[in-house]
Amino acid sequence: MTRANPSKIRLRYSKYGKIRFTSHRDMARVWERVLRKMRLPVAYSEGFNPRPRLSFGLALPTGFESAGEYLDIDISPEITIAATTAEALRLRAELASGGGEESENSTVLDLELAMAQIDHESPQGITVQGLAQIDRKELSLQQAVTSCTWEFALGIDETTLRRAVESALAADSLPLERERKGKTMTDDIRPQILDLLVVDADQNTPRSNGSNASSEFLPTVDGPLLIAELGTQPRALRPAEFLQAIELPAATSARVQRTHQWITQQDSGEAAREPLEAVSPPSVPTEVSAV
Amino acid sequence: MESIWNQLEPILPLVEKPARYIGCEEGMQQPEHAPHKVSWLFTYPDTYEIGLPNQGLQILYEIINERDDAVAERSYAPWADLEKELRARNLPLFSVDQHIPAGEFDLIAFNLSAELTYTNLLNCVDLAGVPVRTADREAHHPLVAAGGHCTYNPEPLADYVDFFVLGDGEEAVGEITDVVRDWKNCAEVNGDRQALLRELSKVPGTYVPSMYEVTYDGVSVASVNPKFSDVPAKVEKRTIADLGEWPYPKNQLVPLTEVVHDRLNVEVFRGCTRGCRFCQAGMITRPVRERPAEQVKTMISEGLRRTGYDEVSLTSLSTADMSGIQDVVEAAMDDDYNDGRVSVALPSLRVDAFTVGLAAEIQNARRTGLTFAPEAGTWRMRQVINKLIREEDLYGAVESAFSQGWRRVKLYFLIGLPTETDEDTLGIAELARNCVEIGKRYNKGASVTVSVGGFVPKPFTPFQWFGQNTEEELQRKINLLRDDTRKSKGVQMKWHDPKATLIEGILSRGDRRLGPVIEDVWRNGGIFQEWSEFFSRQLWMDAMERAGLKHEDYAFRHRHEHEFLPWEHLSAGLHKDFLWQDWRDALDEVGLEDCRWTPCYDCGACTGYGIEHVVASATPPAGGSQGTGQNLADGGDVPVTLSPTRIPAGAVTK
Numbered sequence: 001m002t003r004a005n006p007s008k009i010r011l012r013y014s015k016y017g018k019i020r021f022t023s024h025r026d027m028a029r030v031w032e033r034v035l036r037k038m039r040l041p042v043a044y045s046e047g048f049n050p051r052p053r054l055s056f057g058l059a060l061p062t063g064f065e066s067a068g069e070y071l072d073i074d075i076s077p078e079i080t081i082a083a084t085t086a087e088a089l090r091l092r093a094e095l096a097s098g099g100g101e102e103s104e105n106s107t108v109l110d111l112e113l114a115m116a117q118i119d120h121e122s123p124q125g126i127t128v129q130g131l132a133q134i135d136r137k138e139l140s141l142q143q144a145v146t147s148c149t150w151e152f153a154l155g156i157d158e159t160t161l162r163r164a165v166e167s168a169l170a171a172d173s174l175p176l177e178r179e180r181k182g183k184t185m186t187d188d189i190r191p192q193i194l195d196l197l198v199v200d201a202d203q204n205t206p207r208s209n210g211s212n213a214s215s216e217f218l219p220t221v222d223g224p225l226l227i228a229e230l231g232t233q234p235r236a237l238r239p240a241e242f243l244q245a246i247e248l249p250a251a252t253s254a255r256v257q258r259t260h261q262w263i264t265q266q267d268s269g270e271a272a273r274e275p276l277e278a279v280s281p282p283s284v285p286t287e288v289s290a291v
Numbered sequence: 292m293e294s295i296w297n298q299l300e301p302i303l304p305l306v307e308k309p310a311r312y313i314g315c316e317e318g319m320q321q322p323e324h325a326p327h328k329v330s331w332l333f334t335y336p337d338t339y340e341i342g343l344p345n346q347g348l349q350i351l352y353e354i355i356n357e358r359d360d361a362v363a364e365r366s367y368a369p370w371a372d373l374e375k376e377l378r379a380r381n382l383p384l385f386s387v388d389q390h391i392p393a394g395e396f397d398l399i400a401f402n403l404s405a406e407l408t409y410t411n412l413l414n415c416v417d418l419a420g421v422p423v424r425t426a427d428r429e430a431h432h433p434l435v436a437a438g439g440h441c442t443y444n445p446e447p448l449a450d451y452v453d454f455f456v457l458g459d460g461e462e463a464v465g466e467i468t469d470v471v472r473d474w475k476n477c478a479e480v481n482g483d484r485q486a487l488l489r490e491l492s493k494v495p496g497t498y499v500p501s502m503y504e505v506t507y508d509g510v511s512v513a514s515v516n517p518k519f520s521d522v523p524a525k526v527e528k529r530t531i532a533d534l535g536e537w538p539y540p541k542n543q544l545v546p547l548t549e550v551v552h553d554r555l556n557v558e559v560f561r562g563c564t565r566g567c568r569f570c571q572a573g574m575i576t577r578p579v580r581e582r583p584a585e586q587v588k589t590m591i592s593e594g595l596r597r598t599g600y601d602e603v604s605l606t607s608l609s610t611a612d613m614s615g616i617q618d619v620v621e622a623a624m625d626d627d628y629n630d631g632r633v634s635v636a637l638p639s640l641r642v643d644a645f646t647v648g649l650a651a652e653i654q655n656a657r658r659t660g661l662t663f664a665p666e667a668g669t670w671r672m673r674q675v676i677n678k679l680i681r682e683e684d685l686y687g688a689v690e691s692a693f694s695q696g697w698r699r700v701k702l703y704f705l706i707g708l709p710t711e712t713d714e715d716t717l718g719i720a721e722l723a724r725n726c727v728e729i730g731k732r733y734n735k736g737a738s739v740t741v742s743v744g745g746f747v748p749k750p751f752t753p754f755q756w757f758g759q760n761t762e763e764e765l766q767r768k769i770n771l772l773r774d775d776t777r778k779s780k781g782v783q784m785k786w787h788d789p790k791a792t793l794i795e796g797i798l799s800r801g802d803r804r805l806g807p808v809i810e811d812v813w814r815n816g817g818i819f820q821e822w823s824e825f826f827s828r829q830l831w832m833d834a835m836e837r838a839g840l841k842h843e844d845y846a847f848r849h850r851h852e853h854e855f856l857p858w859e860h861l862s863a864g865l866h867k868d869f870l871w872q873d874w875r876d877a878l879d880e881v882g883l884e885d886c887r888w889t890p891c892y893d894c895g896a897c898t899g900y901g902i903e904h905v906v907a908s909a910t911p912p913a914g915g916s917q918g919t920g921q922n923l924a925d926g927g928d929v930p931v932t933l934s935p936t937r938i939p940a941g942a943v944t945k
Contacts, residue, residue, distance in 0.1 A: 018296075019547065021309035026548045033545065033599030036629050050632065063304045121599075123547060124315050253301035 005136060006043035006053065006074040007081055009111065011118065012130035012276040015066045016257075019125030024059035031071055034121045040114060041107065043074035057141035057261065057275070058148065058236055065257035068129070070141050070275050075109060081133045085112045129278040141261075141275060145232050147194055149260040150239050152226040155251035158200055161226055165196045168246045176245040189245050192231035199225045229262070292324045295382060296390040302376040310548035311339035312373065314365075314387035317545035317598065320352070321389050322362035329361040329471045331464075332386055332396040332433070336403070336411035337821060339367040339387075343544060344552040346606070347439065348402050350539040351464050361468045364388040364396070368411045369418070371818065371825075377418065384418035393419035397471055398434045401452075403441035406798035407791065407820040409448060410813040412437070416451070423810065425453050425501055430484045434471070434491075442498075443528075443575055444750040444858040447798050447805040449500035454491050456498075457861060458528030458575075459561070461537050463496045470494060492522045496529035498861060505803055508855075510844040512802050515860040527862045532902045534561055534580045538590060545598045554602040554636065555594045559587050559619070563608035564886045564904070568677045568877050569666070569705060571749035572608055575863040577896035579887055580905040584615045588622045595628045604636040611641040611649060612887075614908035620653050640688075642680045647691035660740075661692045664703035667711075668718025674880045675710050677873075682722070689726045693733040700726060700739050706768045707746040707760030707792075709877060716768045719743070720775040720782070727781035740783045741776065743769060745792035747799050751863040753873035755856065758849040759796045765789035790828040794820070796846035797831070802857040805845070808834040864896040 015027075022030070032052055035042055044050040053074035060066050075081065080095075082088035088110035095108070111131050119128035138144065154161070168174065174190040226248075230237040243250050250256075262272040303309035324330055333352050335342025342348070348365065355363035364386035369377065377383070384393040393399055399419060401412050413423050421432050428435075434453045437445065442455040456463050474480055474487045492499040502522045506513040517524055531537060543555060560581040563573040582590075591603050603623060610616065623635050635653035640646050642663045650661065665685050666678045673680060689700055704719050723739045730737025745765040748754045760768075769786045776782045798805060811834035812820075812827075819825040835842050850856065852871060869892065876883060886892055887904055897903050 018313040018315050021303055021313050022547050023310065026310055029549070030547060035599075036601060037596065037599035039629075044632070063309065123317070252304055254304075 006077050007079070008134050008136045008138065009073050009075055009081065010130075010132055010134045010276045011071045011073060011115075011128065012274075012278060013069050013071075013122070014127045014129060015060065015069055015125060016127075017065075017125040019123055020063055020065045023062045024056065027060075028054070028056060030123060030126075034118060035073065037121050038114070038117045040073070040118075041076045041079045041109060043076045055140055055142075058145055058232060060258060061239065061256075063256075064239070065255065067257060067259045068261055068274060068278065069258075070261065072134070072141060078107070080108045082108050082110050083112070083132065085110050088113070129280075130276045132276055134276075144263050145261045145275065146264045147229050147231050147262045147272075148236075148258050149195075149227065149229045149262070150242075151257050151259050152228065152239070152243070152250075153223065153255040154226060154243075154248060155223055155253055156226075156248060158198065158224040161198045161224055161248070164246050164248050165198055165226070168193060169196055174245045176241055178241060189237050189241065192237040193228065193242070194231055195227075195229035197227040199227060227259075229260075292330075292389075292391045292395050294390040295385055295392060298380065298382055299385065299390060302373070302380065302382075305376055306372045307370060308548065311367070312369070312387060313547070314390075315547055316343075318540075318542040319388055319544065320356045320363070322356050322364070324362055324391075327360070327472075327476055329468045329475065330396045330398070331355050331361065331363040331468075332366050332393055332399045333363060334366040334368075334384075334393070334399055334401050334415055336368050336401055336408040336415055337405075337819070338370060339546075339548075340550045342367040342402075343546050343550045344556065345402055345404075346540065346556055346558060347460065349544055350537070351400070351460050353540050353542065354461060354464055355468065358465070358468065360472050364391065366393055366399075366415070368415055368819070374414070374418065374818075383420050384415055394421055394433060396433050397475065398436055398467075400436040400438065403437045403439040403445075403448075405821060406441060406447075406795045407826070409441075409798060409809050410817050410820055412448065413451060413810060413813040414818050417813075423813075424450055426450070428453070428484065430482045432484075434487070436467075440571060440575065443571070443861065443863055444800060445498065445500065445861075446505075446803050446857045447801040447809060449505075449803045450806040451810070452500070453488060454497050454499045456529070457496050457526060457863070459531045460529070461531050461539070463494065463529045466494045467491060467497065489519065489522070495527060498526040500803075503860065507802075507804070510841075510848065511850075512855050512857045512859070514855065515857075525860055525862055527900075528575065528864060530578075530864070530896075530900055530902060531561075531580070533905060534558070534582045535586055535905075538582075538586055543594060543598060545600070552604065554604050555591070555598055555600045556604045556606050557587055557590045557594065558582065558607065559605045559610055559613045559616075560607045562904075563612075565609060565612075566677050566873075566883050566885065567666070568675075568753040568873060569708065569746060569749075570608075571752050574752050574865060576608070577864065577894065578902060578904045579612075581613060581907055584613075584619050584907060587619050591619075591623050592626055592628065595626070595633065601629050601632055602634040602636060604638055606638055609639050609641055610637045611639075611643075611646040614906050617649065620649060624653060642688050643684045644687040644691040647688050647695065651691075651695040660699040660701055661697045662701040662703065663688060665722065666703065666705050667708060667715060668704065668720070668722055669715045671880055672708060672711060672715040672718070674882045675877050676705075676708055677877065677882050679882045679884075685722065686725065686729060689739075690729050690732075693730040693737055698730075698734055698736060698738070700730065700737075701742060702726070702739060703742050703744070705746045706743055706772075707765050709754060709757045710880075711768075713768075713771060716771055717775055720772055720779065723776065723782045724779050727779070730781070738781045738783060740785060741772070742785045742787075743772065744787040745789050747792055747795045749799055750856070750858045751865055751870070753870050753877055755800065755870065756850040756852070756854075756874055758847045759792075761843075761847055762789045762793050765792060788823070788826070791820075791826055793842065793846055794828065794831050797835075797842050800850075800857065801845050804838065804840060808838050808840065811837060862899075864894075864899045866893070866895040866899075869894045 042052045045053055055072045057070040080091055082091050088108045091108045115128055115131035171190055173188040175186050176189045177184055177186050230242055239256055264272040333348045335345055352363045355361045366384055366386050416423050416435055422428050436454050437452050438456040438460050442457055445455040470490050480486045488499045491497050492502045502518055503515050504518055505515050560579055562576040562579040564579055565573055567573055620635055640663055642665055665680050667673045667676055692700055723741045726739045748757045748759055766789050773784055776784050812830045815830050817827055817830040
């Protein structure tokens, strides 16, 4: 089972509440510490200043919440990965009885248990929703994700919202001036708007998307929601840019959450999928070692 | 107590780095408040990034939250953008733990580490909805308190802070809590703020300025006398006898956003007896109290596992001086946590090859820069300031650094020291050039950064009588050095703004008459004076003029032997005649050896309080001259009484 190359696992988590004010960079440091605390056998880069090999998905703007964020983690090659505790127990038993060289260096990583432990170690407002091995040749999150669905609670009345949505959808092009490499460019962002929808206040409860965050972290927002699926390739259309382009002013009290990140394989005919499906973290005693 | 989070949340998207205001750190506590409990708000009067790592506040935060009858939360000065939004909405300063308004706490206690934060203290008190002057506060207002090194001369803030605590806070904070609790829960006195302050003035180490009458004689203070017979005539600092009894912080706060010193910090000893005459920290924190090596090791090992950090800093005033430092460092390196990928930082490197060797052993990460503080450019000058580093110690350290892969060495110096001549100043450039020469043997790109700060005389040091250099004189010396190093390849020069040095100098040895100056600067928008984008010399000069005071009387004037100093009613244990003798020795260019390894000079810090050095070994650590000028290469026995002699907690002999 020993591999020359590190294996890859993908973590999915939600981010709600006060912690929404941390930046993408802050979260990167938080994850490094969480993974060290639970002693996950993360692969390190080579060189004089080895760093844990983590790769983060598309940055979530500071202040926004999310029902699904992702993080890819390289695991040391000598580690055998088990999807469930049952599988881990079986593999450990095999290794123990098998003897031989392989068992001396091999350790089994129990992802089911690891997921519960990461959830336990992560800060208030972060809920782990999935942890699974992925093919190590899989595209990076930044390359693989083709669109994101955003939910905007802007504090704007429904009529104004619907009018903006209709005119955006009817437009052939939506020019937007933005900076790129120090130059101001005008881009047509209309092709990046894949879907727009206004949900009225009564139906304003679709916050169950994979998130099992306790209700204390869930924002309570009055008024209608704007739901938008925005493209991310070759360059992501940012929520702020989108609002600017369709001329909707964001109130300072606006709440925005990323409800989905989608991977759509062009011409494949397959339905869009999420990088990792959300599951509830199992409640497992955290004193037990996942490795 | 109501959280105001719901009102804060909508304004956080409007400000820079909102993560500074959310709390949520690992180690944060959310204690349950109750009317009978004493509530403390520990506040650092600068940004979250600077204030969060402050170990003093973290220690007290934990000690208070361990009690059943008290709770503690934390606050930091909001940056100007948030302050504007708060004021526009009539929202107060708040705790980051549960976002409770600051004005609802029983005590707002500040750490004062730098004079230029004084205006921020006023701003925080005002933002809390509390009158800035003590005289205007009523029974329902929080008590405003302060601790930290600046409180050894608290006089400039005497009319703004209800009480100060001198020295180690571990024991005092509990005794103060007892007094406040009894007052709160006693119906007969709980409306009487004066009664409470009077009681507090009897807690050893606690100084209540409003209980003292000050008279003046021209530019100097004539007397400071207690107004009541039960108020102590002299307030003595607090000293904990044994650091081993206080293994705090046990749960160091791990912030979600980046701060300074963003790593595990373990205090390995408190106090320093090197006797550098410019160094207030070394004088006021005597004697040396080492933490037992085994406890240090446990705190490192458990701390890393709890926090997830991969770096630990061993803090003290001179960490290489700890008995058994090598052993402690090796234990940290051998820990299997994170597969041995742990960096150990020594924040205060001693200037010798041994120390660099130690640093080489432990710096896993890139070897970019190493910092030393020779402080002065010539041996003569170093004898005056009693920083007895020989030139060969420095060159040995620098050679050791460059030969082991470091490419840049940073050297800290002071200018404006007593008796300094231009030869001494230019000696700095000479040392730097010689260091570059040594570096070139190992690395063509070797460079030396010279960092120059203007000297500010501090209370309770032998230099407390010295009139500091004027702005012009400091600038002239900076220019002298800049011109001299301009053509020296590999030498870079940085310097501290002499304008800021002047203001620090005014406040450092000031008296109560400076209170209105600080208030004036604050009222005219002078917040965050430590930050160059906010610092304004003009605001201070205008305020001095309006108050009818001259900055030269405070900063530049030499004090004479029999002058009554504004802090004469306070004590750091040091005898005034010891300090005066040390000042005379300085002028005679006579150095004084470290008293850990030589007989006692009776400075007063030990004898006065019935305590002693707590060190694990009577043998000076190996290597170099140890910065003492002594030949200690072989170690040797020295007459030090070994620890520990326990004295009961709180027992302070007078």
